[in-house]
Amino acid sequence: MQRFYLPSFVLLMLILEGVALDFLPQFLMDKDLLIVPHWMLLFLVLIAIYYDFENTYYAVLYAVIFGLMIDIVSTSVIGVYMFIYALVIYIIHGLRKVLHTNYLVAFLLAVLDVIMVDIGVYIIYFFIGINHMQWNEYMSVRLVPTLIGNMIFFILLYPIFKGKLMKWSSDRFDSKRV
Amino acid sequence: MLFFRRKRLFIILIGFIILVGSIGFSLRDREELTTVEEFLHDAVGWFQGVVHQPVEFTTTLVSNINELKHIYEENQVLKTRLSQYNLLLHEVKELRKENDELYSVLGKTESESLNEFIPIQASVIARSKEQWFKMITINKGEQDGVETNMAVITGEGMVGKIYSSSQFTSSVLLLNGFDRSNRISVVVDAEETDKDPTGFIVGYDEEAETLLLELDEYDVEVSEGELVVSSGLGGVFPKGLEIGTIEEVAPDKYGLTKVAHVSPSADLYNFGHVIVVDRQATIPSEVESEPEEGEE
Numbered sequence: 001m002q003r004f005y006l007p008s009f010v011l012l013m014l015i016l017e018g019v020a021l022d023f024l025p026q027f028l029m030d031k032d033l034l035i036v037p038h039w040m041l042l043f044l045v046l047i048a049i050y051y052d053f054e055n056t057y058y059a060v061l062y063a064v065i066f067g068l069m070i071d072i073v074s075t076s077v078i079g080v081y082m083f084i085y086a087l088v089i090y091i092i093h094g095l096r097k098v099l100h101t102n103y104l105v106a107f108l109l110a111v112l113d114v115i116m117v118d119i120g121v122y123i124i125y126f127f128i129g130i131n132h133m134q135w136n137e138y139m140s141v142r143l144v145p146t147l148i149g150n151m152i153f154f155i156l157l158y159p160i161f162k163g164k165l166m167k168w169s170s171d172r173f174d175s176k177r178v
Numbered sequence: 179m180l181f182f183r184r185k186r187l188f189i190i191l192i193g194f195i196i197l198v199g200s201i202g203f204s205l206r207d208r209e210e211l212t213t214v215e216e217f218l219h220d221a222v223g224w225f226q227g228v229v230h231q232p233v234e235f236t237t238t239l240v241s242n243i244n245e246l247k248h249i250y251e252e253n254q255v256l257k258t259r260l261s262q263y264n265l266l267l268h269e270v271k272e273l274r275k276e277n278d279e280l281y282s283v284l285g286k287t288e289s290e291s292l293n294e295f296i297p298i299q300a301s302v303i304a305r306s307k308e309q310w311f312k313m314i315t316i317n318k319g320e321q322d323g324v325e326t327n328m329a330v331i332t333g334e335g336m337v338g339k340i341y342s343s344s345q346f347t348s349s350v351l352l353l354n355g356f357d358r359s360n361r362i363s364v365v366v367d368a369e370e371t372d373k374d375p376t377g378f379i380v381g382y383d384e385e386a387e388t389l390l391l392e393l394d395e396y397d398v399e400v401s402e403g404e405l406v407v408s409s410g411l412g413g414v415f416p417k418g419l420e421i422g423t424i425e426e427v428a429p430d431k432y433g434l435t436k437v438a439h440v441s442p443s444a445d446l447y448n449f450g451h452v453i454v455v456d457r458q459a460t461i462p463s464e465v466e467s468e469p470e471e472g473e474e
């Protein structure tokens with residue numbers, strides 16, 4: 001039963017992203033800022049840090065599957081989010097081997113993660129011709145507001161799921177080893 | 179160790195090939211979604227519909243409380259307007275009767291006309307998180323008669339068109355995501371001339387937040403504040419859908435045509451319910467394909 005918890009929470013994040021824009025107050029919309037919720041990605045970062053071991057790649061697997069779902073459900077171009085999510089989560093997975101895991105490191109990894117994903121998405125969409133935004137405009141209109149919005153969410157998400165993920169992880173993997 | 183690095187590089191390269199392949203697959207002009215995509219749209223759409231209920235309840239509650247402050251003033255204004263409407267209503271009735279009579283004299287039935295349509299009521303259940311796509315999801319799909327390319331309106335005017343439809347949900351492309359590949363044929367309701375100028379909506383100006391209207395003729399007089407409505411000649415949209423008002427007219431960069439900036443009448447960010455417009459008048463190409471549908 002426990003192995004279904006994780007994918008269902010990832011799915012919940014994906015669904016919440018669709019209604020996320022309703023939560024934003026009106027004055028933010030009027031200013032033409034683009035705030036993109038990367039909630040699922042933040043949850044995947046937590047999985048990569050607290051659930052996965054060095055030789056398990058559940059976060060990357062979920063990034064591929066649910067990244068593809070984001071592509072299909074909320075954009076008309078398939079493959080962009082799948083590729084970028086998987087690549088970035090893989091990099092995060094590699095980085096956590098080097099770094100000692102605590103709150104600050106998790107926060108910084110999440111910041112790095114959102115920046116890499118958003119710039120990656122910007123570059124690919126720019127080459128396909130979906131957005132025509134210049135780099136400077138993109139920085140101020142989209143990247144910075146997106147980063148701030150997502151980090152607020154991460155601060156809320158972290159205390160809720162950190163303990164749970166570590167518990168699920170030990171339940172799952174320790175029982176195998178014994 | 180070298181072997182593992184090579185393997186890693188290999189996987190990333192394969193991933194890149196898949197990325198390019200799937201982008202190529204989804205960027206070509208597709209008539210319909212694949213079954214897998216339809217299934218995912220419907221499944222996620224269903225969950226989003228469930229989650230959206232409480233969210234919408236709270237957000238509307240907050241805005242309702244805000245609106246309460248202005249209700250008294252609005253009520254006074256509306257009451258004075260109401261008395262004028264009775265007069266107008268009478269006039270409309272007379273005109274409609276006269277119109278019907280004239281049609282019957284001509285021997286033409288009105289159901290053929292371009293402005294007839296069946297409205298399909300739908301609710302917005304999600305907005306695309308990637309805001310460059312200007313897409314929203316609504317809770318009606320092919321089962322309710324929604325098809326690709328139908329116009330989508332709110333009470334204020336046109337907001338977009340159906341981009342793709344699956345069985346129970348569909349994606350709507352908003353007006354501010356329109357480009358040359360999805361033009362709208364429009365007429366400008368000019369006050370002074372008898373012959374209304376025609377043109378096409380060819381795109382959206384992100385900076386000015388206006389639609390770009392390319393007028394068919396150069397020497398027509400179009401002035402600020404005039405209403406732009408769909409002409410029904412483009413094939414998919416019915417006649418008479420309100421699109422916006424003219425803000426500014428300027429020659430285009432080559433000086434060959436005139437381009438008008440049209441500000442959309444409908445608010446493209448704040449709406450919870452929409453109407454999908456199913457046009458009654460058939461398009462020639464659809465008539466040909468009808469026998470095929472009968473066979474299925």
